[in-house]
Amino acid sequence: xxxxxxxxxxxxxxxxxxxxxxxxxxxxxxxxxxxxxxxxxxxxxxxxxxxxxxxxxxxxxxxxxxxxxxxxxxxxxxxxxxxxxxxxxxxxxxxxxxxxxxxxxxxxxxxxxxxxxxxxxxxxxxxxxxxxxxxxxxxxxxxxxxxxxxxxxxxxxxxxxxxxxxxxxxxxxxxxxxxxxxxxxxxxxxxxxxxxxxxxxxxxxxxxxxxxxxxxxxxxxxxxxxxxxxxxxxxxxxxxxxxxxxxxxxxxxxxxxxxxx
Numbered sequence: 001x002x003x004x005x006x007x008x009x010x011x012x013x014x015x016x017x018x019x020x021x022x023x024x025x026x027x028x029x030x031x032x033x034x035x036x037x038x039x040x041x042x043x044x045x046x047x048x049x050x051x052x053x054x055x056x057x058x059x060x061x062x063x064x065x066x067x068x069x070x071x072x073x074x075x076x077x078x079x080x081x082x083x084x085x086x087x088x089x090x091x092x093x094x095x096x097x098x099x100x101x102x103x104x105x106x107x108x109x110x111x112x113x114x115x116x117x118x119x120x121x122x123x124x125x126x127x128x129x130x131x132x133x134x135x136x137x138x139x140x141x142x143x144x145x146x147x148x149x150x151x152x153x154x155x156x157x158x159x160x161x162x163x164x165x166x167x168x169x170x171x172x173x174x175x176x177x178x179x180x181x182x183x184x185x186x187x188x189x190x191x192x193x194x195x196x197x198x199x200x201x202x203x204x205x206x207x208x209x210x211x212x213x214x215x216x217x218x219x220x221x222x223x224x225x226x227x228x229x230x231x232x233x234x235x236x237x238x239x240x241x242x243x244x245x246x247x248x249x250x251x252x253x254x255x256x257x258x259x260x261x
Contacts, residue, residue, distance in 0.1 A: 058087055059196070066090060067196045071172075072165075072220035079164035083222050153250060155257050156243035161222045166241030169217065169228060173197075177236040185211060188232065203253050205229075216252040218244055227252055 058070035069087060076084040158166060176195040182188035185204060188211060193199050197215055205212040211232040218224050225243040244255045 058090065061090065064193075064196065064198060068198050068220065071196050072217070075165050075168045076161070076222050078168065080161045080222065083161060153245070153254050153256050155255055156225055156245055158225060158241065158243045159223060162226045162243065163241070165222065166226055166228070169215075169226075170239040170241060173215075173228065173230055173239045174237060181232045181234065181236050182211065185213070188213060188230070188237075192230070203251075205253055214252045214255075216244070218246060218252075227255070229257070 056070075056074075059067055059074070061067050061070065066087070073084045073086060077086075172195055173192065176191045182191060189199060189202055192202050192213075192215065201216045201219075203214050203216065205214060213230050215228040215230060217226040217228065220226070224246045227242055227244040229240045229242065231238045231240075242255070242257055244250070244252055
């Protein structure tokens with residue numbers, strides 16, 4: 001099964017950003033303008049730094065996005081080993097901040113401002129050359145495409161891997177409300193965020209009735225379709241998984257579920 005493209009893009013961007021900060025930290029200079037000790041050795045260490053987090057430790061990373069990705073990757077690879085690429089070892093955000101500060105008392109020399117580059121005069125555009133003889137169009141061309149059909153807002157079926165991942169996520173959500181049902185939407189959101197679901201992925205469903213939200217997991221789904229519907233009940237919450245069409249133009253709250261409004 002192909003690795004989900006959006007998940008790989010997000011993982012790559014996260015790793016690249018943290019890696020760039022690490023390289024910046026290694027280049028910190030002291031007061032005399034000499035490289036700090038971290039930059040003296042150009043040969044990488046044979047053993048990984050003890051500050052680098054990998055595996056299950058990433059689920060406790062200070063960055064909530066890293067935690068959410070690490071949980072989703074572990075669940076996906078439990079359901080289908082090798083489906084999702086593992087996150088690379090990343091530094092903890094607190095450790096990274098300490099390294100960027102540099103050694104105590106060290107100050108970076110001011111970077112001289114570059115002189116402004118003089119603007120070049122605009123090059124006049126050449127007028128287009130009209131064709132001498134018009135080229136006739138072939139007579140067997142197909143009809144031009146009409147107006148695109150409206151995007152579908154109907155739920156889609158989940159495959160075996162997504163269904164397995166949905167069950168694991170549902171167990172985690174129910175465990176977050178083991179002490180009882182949420183008192184209000186704020187309490188519901190707080191519990192979901194505490195279970196490492198990103199706040200921007202939690203959407204309140206409109207209308208009256210029971211408190212109900214949808215958790216958009218399409219970016220972390222093996223096939224970009226997984227979503228959860230969490231409804232407050234008298235004893236806790238009910239969690240229903242469903243498949244949402246891909247595309248951010250289709251809001252998760254507007255997906256029509258079979259037999260449900």
